[in-house]
Amino acid sequence: xxxxxxxxxxxxxxxxxxxxxxxxxxxxxxxxxxxxxxxxxxxxxxxxxxxxxxxxxxxxxxxxxxxxxxxxxxxxxxxxxxxxxxxxxxxxxxxxxxxxxxxxxxxxxxxxxxxxxxxxxxxxxxxxxxxxxxxxxxxxxxxxxxxxxxxxxxxxxxxxxxxxxxxxxxxxxxxxxxxxxxxxxxxxxxxxxxxxxxxxxxxxxxxxxxxxxxxxxxxxxxxxxxxxxxxxxxxxxxxxxxxxxxxxxxxxxxxxxxxxxxxxxxxxxxxxxxxxxxxxxxxxxxxxxxxxxxxxxxxxxxxxxxxx
Amino acid sequence: xxxxxxxxxxxxxxxxxxxxxxxxxxxxxxxxxxxxxxxxxxxxxxxxxxxxxxxxxxxxxxxxxxxxxxxxxxxxxxxxxxxxxxxxxxxxxxxxxxxxxxxxxxxxxxxxxxxxxxxxxxxxxxxxxxxxxxxxxxxxxxxxxxxxxxxxxxxxxxxxxxxxxxxxxxxxxxxxxxxxxxxxxxxxxxxxxxxxxxxxxxxxxxxxxxxxxxxxxxxxxxxxxxxxxxxxxxxxxxxxxxxxxxxxxxxxxxxxxxxxxxxxxxxxxxxxxxxxxxxxxxxxxxxxxxxxxxxxxxxxxxxxxxxx
Numbered sequence: 001x002x003x004x005x006x007x008x009x010x011x012x013x014x015x016x017x018x019x020x021x022x023x024x025x026x027x028x029x030x031x032x033x034x035x036x037x038x039x040x041x042x043x044x045x046x047x048x049x050x051x052x053x054x055x056x057x058x059x060x061x062x063x064x065x066x067x068x069x070x071x072x073x074x075x076x077x078x079x080x081x082x083x084x085x086x087x088x089x090x091x092x093x094x095x096x097x098x099x100x101x102x103x104x105x106x107x108x109x110x111x112x113x114x115x116x117x118x119x120x121x122x123x124x125x126x127x128x129x130x131x132x133x134x135x136x137x138x139x140x141x142x143x144x145x146x147x148x149x150x151x152x153x154x155x156x157x158x159x160x161x162x163x164x165x166x167x168x169x170x171x172x173x174x175x176x177x178x179x180x181x182x183x184x185x186x187x188x189x190x191x192x193x194x195x196x197x198x199x200x201x202x203x204x205x206x207x208x209x210x211x212x213x214x215x216x217x218x219x220x221x222x223x224x225x226x227x228x229x230x231x232x233x234x235x236x237x238x239x240x241x242x243x244x245x246x247x248x249x250x251x252x253x254x255x256x257x258x259x260x261x262x263x264x265x266x267x268x269x270x271x272x273x274x275x276x277x278x279x280x281x282x283x284x285x286x287x288x289x290x291x292x293x294x295x296x297x298x299x300x301x302x303x304x305x306x307x308x
Numbered sequence: 309x310x311x312x313x314x315x316x317x318x319x320x321x322x323x324x325x326x327x328x329x330x331x332x333x334x335x336x337x338x339x340x341x342x343x344x345x346x347x348x349x350x351x352x353x354x355x356x357x358x359x360x361x362x363x364x365x366x367x368x369x370x371x372x373x374x375x376x377x378x379x380x381x382x383x384x385x386x387x388x389x390x391x392x393x394x395x396x397x398x399x400x401x402x403x404x405x406x407x408x409x410x411x412x413x414x415x416x417x418x419x420x421x422x423x424x425x426x427x428x429x430x431x432x433x434x435x436x437x438x439x440x441x442x443x444x445x446x447x448x449x450x451x452x453x454x455x456x457x458x459x460x461x462x463x464x465x466x467x468x469x470x471x472x473x474x475x476x477x478x479x480x481x482x483x484x485x486x487x488x489x490x491x492x493x494x495x496x497x498x499x500x501x502x503x504x505x506x507x508x509x510x511x512x513x514x515x516x517x518x519x520x521x522x523x524x525x526x527x528x529x530x531x532x533x534x535x536x537x538x539x540x541x542x543x544x545x546x547x548x549x550x551x552x553x554x555x556x557x558x559x560x561x562x563x564x565x566x567x568x569x570x571x572x573x574x575x576x577x578x579x580x581x582x583x584x585x586x587x588x589x590x591x592x593x594x595x596x597x598x599x600x601x602x603x604x605x606x607x608x609x610x611x612x613x614x615x616x
Binding site for chain 2 (some may be wrong): 058103105106130132146148149150174175176184185199200201202203204206207208219220223224225226227278279281284285286287288289290292293294296297
């Protein structure tokens with residue numbers, strides 16, 4: 001996490017390169033590590049059992065007409081009706097041809113049917129319940145031992161970040177989390193317009209909107225777009241914008257073409273080590289470890305299961 | 309802050325349009341507002357005394373060769389030696405021809421001399437002190453009545469966001485804040501490489517780096533760039549990148565050409581109202597106000613003083 005220049009010294013010191021692992025923590029039982037493992041080291045060394053494959057049914061693969069691909073993990077445990085809607089929209093081919101419509105700096109990129117007039121396929125729940133939070137019980141929630149600015153507790157459950165008041169749990173609005181656009185309540189949105197956070201976590205939206213997933217890869221296709229010039233970052237009519245060429249569930253793709261991702265298990269020892277290392281960075285750059293960790297800086301590690 | 313579509317109803321309900329002000333808070337003494345003022349309403353209605361002009365000596369104006377302009381407010385109260393260095397680099401024309409070198413998604417965009425070989429002008433402090441925090445006393449710090457994930461207190465001072473442990477105060481790493489790239493401590497950086505945060509606030513960097521300013525306008529020129537493909541988001545050699553055509557202090561520009569910005573005073577009644585409205589949004593979209601406010605979602609309002 002160096003902020004300095006590109007000297008050879010720094011190039012060599014980049015985290016998560018195997019050279020660093022060898023230098024920092026030689027795999028010789030007799031010699032203790034020269035310094036604590038970094039969070040990147042912990043990810044690189046995590047055993048197979050620390051990872052859980054994301055079901056192909058929960059992987060939404062969006063291919064844009066500019067050649068970019070975004071892969072999103074869906075969260076049926078938190079928003080089952082909205083996720084069912086999204087799967088149905090995807091499987092009916094509904095998203096094809098819809099576009100990115102809004103890019104508001106330090107806030108969200110939103111995509112779907114800008115006209116709100118494209119007929120929805122049959123079987124869509126037009127008015128899903130307000131899946132803004134769910135019962136904490138049964139989630140396997142593990143609170144982090146750190147203050148959260150917005151919730152009583154923040155932590156993790158099943159590979160997801162979560163916030164809780166002790167009774168309910170919800171997905172927090174962090175960078176890369178995906179939510180369902182809606183109009184004025186009691187409308188909760190159908191899933192036909194989705195957005196992802198591209199700035200500092202707008203956590204005031206928590207429990208006001210259905211959060212349904214997290215971008216796992218290809219975030220740049222949504223975060224590095226030109227910002228919209230209309231109010232709220234909407235693109236002005238006529239502005240060129242990425243269109244969705246195809247949106248599919250990984251489960252519906254030929255096996256050889258399917259993306260596959262693993263999430264680090266929230267209940268693994270590696271994850272506990274990772275959180276501790278994130279909260280107290282001890283590499284040679286940091287002179288004052290934070291002793292704290294915002295949930296939005298603690299989204300569980302993801303790995304591309306096709307490039308192990 | 310609607311996430312829904314682009315119906316006329318929503319178009320009309322956008323915040324900070326004068327039409328909304330008229331509808332939401334008619335300026336007729338006898339009729340109380342139909343609903344509490346939104347944070348955007350409060351900004352729009354703030355009296356002249358709620359604003360303070362930023363000194364032209366503290367406005368860094370960077371023009372890129374792609375026609376984009378970024379204006380940064382410098383923070384001499386927090387990092388006087390680094391800011392003096394930056395002013396000297398700017399006034400000697402040193403930044404011209406340097407480039408953006410690193411764009412790491414959800415982290416930082418960094419610019420300056422990628423080679424670290426361009427000779428620095430005379431008079432630059434080669435090893436500035438570690439201006440990572442300063443004495444709280446004398447800052448006029450006002451703590452927000454909300455939890456902060458990283459510091460004992462977070463609040464504002466002189467139009468700046470600040471975090472504090474009761475003795476010291478420092479500028480937090482929030483979206484759009486500007487810091488000085490450095491190598492391994494005790495190096496603190498000269499100011500010849502700067503970065504801004506383009507994702508969720510990496511607050512673990514607080515007190516580890518000199519934070520020297522805040523982007524006031526033109527953030528898109530730094531946040532919407534293609535991400536670098538090398539480790540840590542550095543641009544690969546040969547990748548096209550924006551170059552700085554001119555970096556100037558507003559004070560050195562012809563008066564007619566100078567950008568000018570006002571910051572809302574941290575000690576104004578409008579600012580207190582604004583914070584309260586940000587923490588508890590009560591427009592018709594929000595069904596559950598947060599009752600909380602992260603400092604990175606509470607950067608003081610800025611206005612373009614040339615378009616009042």
